[in-house]
Amino acid sequence: MDYIANLPPTHVLQEKDAAHHLHPFTDTKSLNAKGTRVITRAEGVYLWDSEGHKILDGMAGLWCVNVGYGRTEIIEAVHRQMQQLPYYNTFFQTSHPPAIALAGKIAQLAPDQLDHVFFAGSGSEANDTVVRMVRHYWASEGKPTKKTIISRHNAYHGSTMAGASLGGMSAMHAQGGLPIPDITHINQPYWYGEGGDMDPAEFGLMRARELEAEIDRLGEDNVAAFIGEPIQGAGGVVIPPKTYWPEIQRICRERNILLIADEVICGFGRTGNWFGSQTFNFKPDLMPIAKGLSSGYLPIGAVVVSEKVAKGFIEHGGEFYHGFTYSAHPAACAAALANLEIIENERLPERVANDTGLYLAEKWKMLGEHPLVGEARICGLVGALELSPDKAHRASFEAERGTVGTICRDHCFESGLVMRHVGDSMIISPPLVITRSEVDELIEKAHRALDMTAADVT
Numbered sequence: 001m002d003y004i005a006n007l008p009p010t011h012v013l014q015e016k017d018a019a020h021h022l023h024p025f026t027d028t029k030s031l032n033a034k035g036t037r038v039i040t041r042a043e044g045v046y047l048w049d050s051e052g053h054k055i056l057d058g059m060a061g062l063w064c065v066n067v068g069y070g071r072t073e074i075i076e077a078v079h080r081q082m083q084q085l086p087y088y089n090t091f092f093q094t095s096h097p098p099a100i101a102l103a104g105k106i107a108q109l110a111p112d113q114l115d116h117v118f119f120a121g122s123g124s125e126a127n128d129t130v131v132r133m134v135r136h137y138w139a140s141e142g143k144p145t146k147k148t149i150i151s152r153h154n155a156y157h158g159s160t161m162a163g164a165s166l167g168g169m170s171a172m173h174a175q176g177g178l179p180i181p182d183i184t185h186i187n188q189p190y191w192y193g194e195g196g197d198m199d200p201a202e203f204g205l206m207r208a209r210e211l212e213a214e215i216d217r218l219g220e221d222n223v224a225a226f227i228g229e230p231i232q233g234a235g236g237v238v239i240p241p242k243t244y245w246p247e248i249q250r251i252c253r254e255r256n257i258l259l260i261a262d263e264v265i266c267g268f269g270r271t272g273n274w275f276g277s278q279t280f281n282f283k284p285d286l287m288p289i290a291k292g293l294s295s296g297y298l299p300i301g302a303v304v305v306s307e308k309v310a311k312g313f314i315e316h317g318g319e320f321y322h323g324f325t326y327s328a329h330p331a332a333c334a335a336a337l338a339n340l341e342i343i344e345n346e347r348l349p350e351r352v353a354n355d356t357g358l359y360l361a362e363k364w365k366m367l368g369e370h371p372l373v374g375e376a377r378i379c380g381l382v383g384a385l386e387l388s389p390d391k392a393h394r395a396s397f398e399a400e401r402g403t404v405g406t407i408c409r410d411h412c413f414e415s416g417l418v419m420r421h422v423g424d425s426m427i428i429s430p431p432l433v434i435t436r437s438e439v440d441e442l443i444e445k446a447h448r449a450l451d452m453t454a455a456d457v458t
């Protein structure tokens with residue numbers, strides 16, 4: 001069946017979807033009762049559904065389409081690579097040109113201390129790799145008890161067993177007997193929700209120092225690493241106070257713990273620098289990446305490793321019994337290389353820092369004055385609106401968490417905008433190529449959706 005030339009009517013697509021497709025992060029029963037929305041094409045920052053509606057994609061897919069849709073440079077690079085070498089692996093002493101070129105390119109773009117790359121197929125696989133890598137690193141350094149990884153409640157690091165265990169989502173842990181052993185969680189630096197009357201800077205320090213207490217509790221000789229997203233994305237765009245990351249770094253260095261920055265969302269320009277660690281002023285030892293690495297055109301992830309960790313591995317780690325059939329898939333590497341060239345040539349991190357990010361921030365703050373919005377926070381092109389019935393007291397809605405967020409999300413769709421909700425927070429993370437006039441459109445549609453939501457709930 002040619003789904004491009006002969007698109008069946010929406011109801012047929014929905015029936016077939018309901019008959020055979022189990023969706024990720026979805027209550028399939030309620031989706032099937034309602035019928036899925038079918039997205040059929042995309043260009044720039046816009047999507048079209050099977051009913052012909054044009055929708056501004058305020059989420060860049062799943063925080064990943066940094067260079068926007070329809071980039072022929074990437075499509076042609078993949079086509080050429082597919083013709084030349086559609087697949088080969090990098091196991092057992094082989095390599096291929098796109099893997100070699102991409103590892104070099106990532107090492108050039110990554111912060112100074114990070115210079116070796118291990119490829120995976122996704123962000124989750126990158127984080128699984130990180131768990132095995134840091135444990136293997138410490139074992140090969142003669143410290144096999146250094147195994148525990150400290151993460152944070154409400155973090156998101158993927159959906160595999162190790163990724164979901166590193167994550168701090170209680171609903172995910174409740175399914176499937178997670179977390180796996182030797183992963184613990186401390187509190188997140190979420191000032192709006194948990195900071196009470198504290199000054200944000202003081203709160204940031206207090207939450208960072210929970211790491212020190214956790215290391216004391218576990219014993220320094222048992223702790224391998226600390227992992228965190230520079231900004232927690234799926235947890236609700238939790239932007240930490242400026243004091244947080246430098247203090248985390250101080251503790252990791254003083255206590256001989258590896259520092260892992262999960263840059264799967266923040267990497268490749270999202271925060272106005274190439275990487276979130278540069279925006280928040282710290283230097284990780286390991287950096288899982290995915291999403292913006294290929295702008296989602298093909299699946300690829302990686303772990304970028306510091307010279308110190310790589311040296312330990314190379315010199316006395318022996319064989320690392322780990323890898324994926326699609327580690328460094330040639331077509332995905334070609335997509336990533338073409339994507340990175342666009343980000344570099346169009347200076348997208350600089351554009352976010354000095355132009356569109358500033359413009360969006362100004363407009364976003366204006367949305368913060370809406371009666372339904374308790375806080376409007378933003379960093380580069382990633383932001384959240386906290387919906388609140390009483391903004392002066394940062395109060396939450398009495399209805400089950402997420403009810404008001406769902407209403408607002410649906411009104412966004414009706415208004416031609418994709419905004420995601422996390423509980424009762426509304427989230428944006430648009431393509432980095434968004435223009436000022438498209439920002440105006442995003443803000444106007446978000447405002448309309450907030451008015452419609454206010455009319456429903458007040």
Ligand code: PLP
Pocket residue numbers: 062122123124125127156157158159229233234262263264265290291301
């Ligand atoms: N890490 C972070 C910070 C993420 O946001 C995500 C996905 O949203 C992942 C890891 C998992 O990536 P993937 O869905 O590609 O497995």
